[in-house]
Amino acid sequence: MKKLDTGEKSTWCPGCPNSLILEGVKQALAKRTNVAIVSGIGCHAKIFDYLNLPGLNSIHGRVLPTCLGLKIGNPNLNVVGFSGDGDAYQEGISHLVHAARYNSDFKYLVHNNQVFALTVGQPTATTEIGFKDKTTMPFGSKIVPLNPIKLMLACGASFVARVFADIKQVRWILNEAFKHKGFAFVEIIQPCITFHPDTGYKEKTYSLEKTGHNKRDLKAAFRKADEFDYNTVKKIPLGIFYQEKRETFEEKYPQLVKLKKKEISWRNIKR
Ligand SMILES: Cc1ncc(C[n+]2csc(CCOP(=O)(O)OP(=O)(O)O)c2C)c(N)n1
16 A cells, blocks of 8 residues: 555545545555556546556546557557546547447446536536536526446446445455456546535435446446436435446457466557
8 A cells, every 4th residue: 555655645525535536546546467558638637646557547538548548559468547537528529439339348437426517617527507606607507417337338338336435445346346357447436626616415225236237247237327317316326236247458469368378568569
């Protein structure tokens, strides 16, 4: 754990749940080797400054192609990508659709605070109707929010999960995601204490595991995803909605299979 510290002073707002996500991530990564991280741009992306790991602090919306590039360069890396909801569902949405299809073996955590926080609180694709900021005054946001869980299920993602910004939940789901071979999509619901304060979400959450949800059943996963539309909050299911064993991107290409086994290196691949 200590080795994962960079010693950088945190510039997140005091009390920001990003600190809990960081702690959960550190606990899950403490015993792993060969880890590389990628972040986007936004408050979430500062996690790159606080984790003493190699990788790339990428550009807005481009976390996923950067993760894929790292895996192609070295399929033995344990790659973890971090995005915000703006980064993932707005600027980076086209990459998200294809990442689900490619099924490259990396893990992707989306810190969903339902706002573009770093740029002071504009609505994103998952902001609820009626949310007010300077750009939507006086009537508030009028656009129906996107349901990213349903999107990922429809795009064929092989691992689709959601947790709350809580140390134990983040540690648990990242460990589960690492056990999965393929693209693991994990959304982390977090209030933004400055621009999208807690609306009592945590009290409305419940665990899918405890209700006996069958994570191999795609139709059941869709039904569970429908329970929370990011607009009105009645109940919010957490845990693994769907998981399926599928050939990974790295297994599809003989060059990548050989690279993984260290039978070749990029230097001696003839072009
Ligand atoms: C291509 C591009 N568009 C817009 C911006 C401006 N920008 C920087 S941070 C940010 C908000 C990020 O929001 P989100 O991804 O939700 O992360 P959060 O700050 O909420 O953690 C925006 C719009 C940018 N840097 N690059």
